[in-house]
Amino acid sequence: MAGRPSVSRNTGPVVGVLALQGDFREHLAVLSSLGADARPVRRPAELSEIGGLVIPGGESTVMDKLSRAFGLAEPLKDAIRSGLPVYGTCAGLIMIADTVLDAISGQQSLGGLDISVRRNAFGSQLDSFETDLDIPVLGAPPVHAVFIRAPIVEAAGPDVRVLSSLPDGRVVAVEQGSLLGTSFHPEMTGDTRFHEYFLDRVRAAQ
């Protein structure tokens, strides 16, 4: 995309990880291991240096408050609107959803993905669990997915592609245009295929 920095010398694409809260260090480590020039993003000016952005898991209510307090929310919305590839995991998926169900009072999202997500959708009895998921775009074997107080995609618009669902049909991975989102945490399992898939999208956007 014009004006967007492409590839830093001798490395892969420059990819930011929103580093306000949550498990951003794990994403930085995975992206670096795949050859990306991975950088924490905390300031609006840093957005102009990246060709893609990961929004990590953590707590969407806190990430929302901090992104607004640090003046990042509006620049992030602008970047998403202008086509910056963004991958949101768990709380990050909530951040890029147009509609958040079971939000706390006043909670906002950045939006971009034409979906409704429900926070903490598995209830207190099943706060966290792990399961193997078939993800056709990633091929075999199935992805071992870790869910931690995870959201579910309850509704998706016509332009949203469902990448994976649980056996009961609940949607847990989606993409739309330059946006990718998973309810679960690939940065925790050592399976790098989701990050590779995202890096391919970042390269394709350059």
Ligand code: GLN
């Ligand atoms: N429940 C958290 C939220 O609403 C998300 C949990 C996670 O990112 N692991 O933001």
